[in-house]
Amino acid sequence: xxxxxxxxxxxxxxxxxxxxxxxxxxxxxxxxxxxxxxxxxxxxxxxxxxxxxxxxxxxxxxxxxxxxxxxxxxxxxxxxxxxxxxxxxxxxxxxxxxxxxxxxxxxxxxxxxxxxxxxxxxxxxxxxxxxxxxxxxxxxxxxxxxxxxxxxxxxxxxxxxxxxxxxxxxxxxxxxxxxxxxxxxxxxxxxxxxxxxxxxxxxxxxxxxxxxxxxxxxxxxxxxxxxxxxxxxxxxxxxxxxxxxxxxxxxxxxxxxxxxxxxxxxxxxxxxxxxxxxxxxxxxxxxxxxxxxxxxxxxxxxxxxxxxxxxxxxxxxxxxxxxxxxxxxxxxxxxxxxxxxxxxxxxxxxxxxxxxxxxxxxxxxxxxxxxxxxxxxxxxxxxxxxxxxxxxxxxxxxxxxxxxxxxxxxxxxxxxxxxxxxxxxxxxxxxxxxxxxxxxxxxxxxxxxxxxxxxxxxxxxxxxxxxxxxxxxxxxxxxxxxxxxxxxxxxxxxxxxxxxxxxxxxxxxxxxxxxxxxxxxxxxxxxxxxxxxxxxxxxxxxxxxxxxxxxxxxxxxxxxxxxxxxxxxxxxxxxxxxxxxxxxxxxxxxxxxxxxxxxxxxxxxxxxxxxxxxxxxxxxxxxxxxxxxxxxxxxxxxxxxxxxxxxxxxxxxxxxxxxxxxxxxxxxxxxxxxxxxxxxxxxxxxxxxx
Ligand SMILES: Nc1nc2c(c(=O)[nH]1)N[C@H]1C(S)=C(S)[C@@H](COP(=O)(O)OP(=O)(O)OC[C@H]3O[C@@H](n4cnc5c(=O)[nH]c(N)nc54)[C@H](O)[C@@H]3O)O[C@H]1N2
Ligand SMILES: Nc1nc2c(c(=O)[nH]1)N[C@H]1C(S)=C(S)[C@@H](COP(=O)(O)OP(=O)(O)OC[C@H]3O[C@@H](n4cnc5c(=O)[nH]c(N)nc54)[C@H](O)[C@@H]3O)O[C@H]1N2
Ligand code: SF4
Ligand SMILES: [Mo]
Numbered sequence: 001x002x003x004x005x006x007x008x009x010x011x012x013x014x015x016x017x018x019x020x021x022x023x024x025x026x027x028x029x030x031x032x033x034x035x036x037x038x039x040x041x042x043x044x045x046x047x048x049x050x051x052x053x054x055x056x057x058x059x060x061x062x063x064x065x066x067x068x069x070x071x072x073x074x075x076x077x078x079x080x081x082x083x084x085x086x087x088x089x090x091x092x093x094x095x096x097x098x099x100x101x102x103x104x105x106x107x108x109x110x111x112x113x114x115x116x117x118x119x120x121x122x123x124x125x126x127x128x129x130x131x132x133x134x135x136x137x138x139x140x141x142x143x144x145x146x147x148x149x150x151x152x153x154x155x156x157x158x159x160x161x162x163x164x165x166x167x168x169x170x171x172x173x174x175x176x177x178x179x180x181x182x183x184x185x186x187x188x189x190x191x192x193x194x195x196x197x198x199x200x201x202x203x204x205x206x207x208x209x210x211x212x213x214x215x216x217x218x219x220x221x222x223x224x225x226x227x228x229x230x231x232x233x234x235x236x237x238x239x240x241x242x243x244x245x246x247x248x249x250x251x252x253x254x255x256x257x258x259x260x261x262x263x264x265x266x267x268x269x270x271x272x273x274x275x276x277x278x279x280x281x282x283x284x285x286x287x288x289x290x291x292x293x294x295x296x297x298x299x300x301x302x303x304x305x306x307x308x309x310x311x312x313x314x315x316x317x318x319x320x321x322x323x324x325x326x327x328x329x330x331x332x333x334x335x336x337x338x339x340x341x342x343x344x345x346x347x348x349x350x351x352x353x354x355x356x357x358x359x360x361x362x363x364x365x366x367x368x369x370x371x372x373x374x375x376x377x378x379x380x381x382x383x384x385x386x387x388x389x390x391x392x393x394x395x396x397x398x399x400x401x402x403x404x405x406x407x408x409x410x411x412x413x414x415x416x417x418x419x420x421x422x423x424x425x426x427x428x429x430x431x432x433x434x435x436x437x438x439x440x441x442x443x444x445x446x447x448x449x450x451x452x453x454x455x456x457x458x459x460x461x462x463x464x465x466x467x468x469x470x471x472x473x474x475x476x477x478x479x480x481x482x483x484x485x486x487x488x489x490x491x492x493x494x495x496x497x498x499x500x501x502x503x504x505x506x507x508x509x510x511x512x513x514x515x516x517x518x519x520x521x522x523x524x525x526x527x528x529x530x531x532x533x534x535x536x537x538x539x540x541x542x543x544x545x546x547x548x549x550x551x552x553x554x555x556x557x558x559x560x561x562x563x564x565x566x567x568x569x570x571x572x573x574x575x576x577x578x579x580x581x582x583x584x585x586x587x588x589x590x591x592x593x594x595x596x597x598x599x600x601x602x603x604x605x606x607x608x609x610x611x612x613x614x615x616x617x618x619x620x621x622x623x624x625x626x627x628x629x630x631x632x633x634x635x636x637x638x639x640x641x642x643x644x645x646x647x648x649x650x651x652x653x654x655x656x657x658x659x660x661x662x663x664x665x666x667x668x669x670x671x672x673x674x675x676x677x678x679x680x681x682x683x684x685x686x687x688x689x690x
Pocket of ligand 3: 024055189
């Protein structure tokens with residue numbers, strides 16, 4: 001075969017970018033050969049310290065999968081097959097139907113979902129399109145299912161809803177309290193720091209989780225509390241800390257308000273009472289409180305075990321109370337550290353893919369803020385009210401209020417609670433546009449499917465869980481006719497008669513983000529060539545901010561908020577006697593669109609299972625590996641039983657990755673009133689041998 005010079009250059013090429021899976025944001029180098037990504041290697045340094053977990057090592061495997069969406073597809077109605085169409089035809093149709101929908105039902109009848117898998121530039125473009133070109137406030141994304149309660153809780157307590165400290169600091173803590181985070185499987189390169197703290201640097205680890213997760217093996221104390229009982233547990237810890245004078249009175253006095261009310265509340269939560277609610281022995285609660293309260297530097301790490309509850313915001317507020325009462329905010333190796341899940345969920349939130357805030361978390365109902373964006377985006381009027389949230393969009397679709405929906409890079413048919421309800425909602429909307437890189441359970445309901453580009457085919461930025469903005473770089477040409485997402489919104493904007501989105505490059509989009517988002521104000525692609533930059537970074541000379549609230553809280557003074565314990569909305573009873581909690585495993589990611597297409601990952605684990613305590617299994621006549629049926633008030637699924645002592649009696653655990661045994665057929669659609677996050681971690685079920 002003849003090789004011309006240019007192709008020869010392209011034969012092997014290394015491109016430095018960021019892992020597309022979790023929020024740790026490890027650096028990867030893509031090895032490109034003949035226009036294809038042939039392998040992934042760890043990039044030097046960064047959060048992952050030159051290491052990757054198995055998902056990172058396998059990140060090239062889905063990119064060239066034969067079923068990647070390669071061209072736009074369309075159909076008139078859901079009874080027809082999809083046909084391949086040109087980009088012009090598809091985008092014309094999207095714009096026409098959007099105009100019709102607005103003419104018929106107003107801008108309130110159209111909804112947009114952004115994507116924590118896509119770049120900051122992509123999400124900025126989506127929310128700007130929705131707000132400026134369409135005029136609707138109804139924009140949200142999967143952060144609603146994930147850390148909405150963190151944003152609500154930590155904003156109220158501290159003034160900023162992000163991880164207070166940096167990943168690297170974890171290893172120097174005296175005490176690490178890990179609550180509801182299966183860190184070794186879900187944030188492996190953060191777990192490595194915690195293990196180093198405990199095994200090499202003499203730190204103490206406390207784990208609170210109803211399952212004996214791997215990290216618990218290394219813990220000084222494992223508190224296996226009943227799912228949904230964490231507010232009680234944390235109030236109990238604070239009770240002992242106050243009782244034994246382990247509070248930091250100086251910090252409370254100088255930096256916070258409202259401690260008196262919290263003190264009054266937790267006085268009524270002695271360890272013996274907390275034991276009754278949580279199932280954790282009173283003696284262990286006292287021990288944990290003493291360890292935490294006596295530490296010079298205590299840090300809290302948490303994830304979905306805390307946030308995904310109908311009382312999720314209260315759970316987060318309780319943790320903030322604990323940190324403030326012991327003076328563990330605003331200094332190294334301390335703080336309250338929500339581990340953000342998706343590769344760019346932090347960034348998608350930062351750039352305004354949320355219904356109540358413009359880029360940079362500025363409230364949509366503030367006239368000054370709105371005025372600023374009307375000027376910046378050159379539109380006469382922006383929506384001045386908050387939009388509805390993800391789960392509310394599904395309700396609105398079902399009730400006929402929402403007639404037109406655009407979903408970029410999400411798979412709600414599998415990832416939202418109560419799948420039957422969600423699928424009925426997706427079926428009901430008059431027109432559905434889905435922009436993804438693979439066919440999914442959600443594209444099955446679409447009228448138009450648009451092929452986006454994968455992380456390997458685009459330039460842009462992801463913001464990791466430690467607020468670190470990092471560059472991702474295009475390594476290969478788009479697969480087929482796939483197009484970068486922000487360009488798609490630019491073209492749609494033109495069709496809607498709005499010309500404020502004529503960017504020529506992702507660099508230009510980022511420049512605009514920096515101009516309108518003060519926390520990103522001093523960041524530019526040029527400055528991102530090295531380590532990335534942690535926001536807030538307001539000016540070009542600002543080095544970025546590894547630790548938030550140093551010397552004072554973002555909101556001025558920290559706010560203690562009393563958090564009375566409320567039981568979860570659906571608890572086991574005679575008919576549904578077991579408690580179901582759901583989550584993830586190491587080898588699969590969410591709805592599996594990418595990981596189930598990786599031979600390495602699916603070769604290891606590609607099957608649903610139900611973790612059940614062996615005593616419960618015995619009582620129900622269930623053997624290990626036997627297929628069992630799990631039934632809730634919403635639906636039922638069948639999967640293999642996995643008997644393990646690592647789970648509390650009376651509780652079962654199902655990972656939500658597998659469409660053929662979808663955990664969300666069972667889950668509950670009850671929302672936290674403060675943050676609208678659904679209760680994904682507790683519902684009542686019945687289990688039967690099949
Ligand atoms: N391999 C892999 N990694 C991922 C993901 C993935 O899908 N696969 N997803 C990413 C995303 S978006 C996210 S948000 C993170 C999630 O990361 P995690 O939150 O760590 O993952 P989960 O499995 O949802 O839940 C964590 C733990 O909460 C416990 N738990 C359940 N209920 C309760 C409770 O009421 N209280 C307490 N204290 N604990 C409870 C569960 O037993 C489980 O061990 O992972 C990210 N990383
Ligand atoms: N029962 C239960 N349900 C849960 C959870 C739980 O713990 N239990 N956790 C919840 C949490 S924390 C989360 S974050 C959500 C996740 O919910 P989703 O975000 O809906 O799940 P994903 O499978 O990550 O979907 C991402 C989609 O983006 C596509 N994609 C990937 N890269 C790109 C790209 O560059 N461009 C475009 N256009 N598309 C792309 C993928 O193919 C995939 O279809 O699930 C939630 N659901
Ligand atoms: S820890 Fe997260 S970011 Fe790092 S390699 Fe694994 S999946 Fe990728
Ligand atoms: Mo998440």
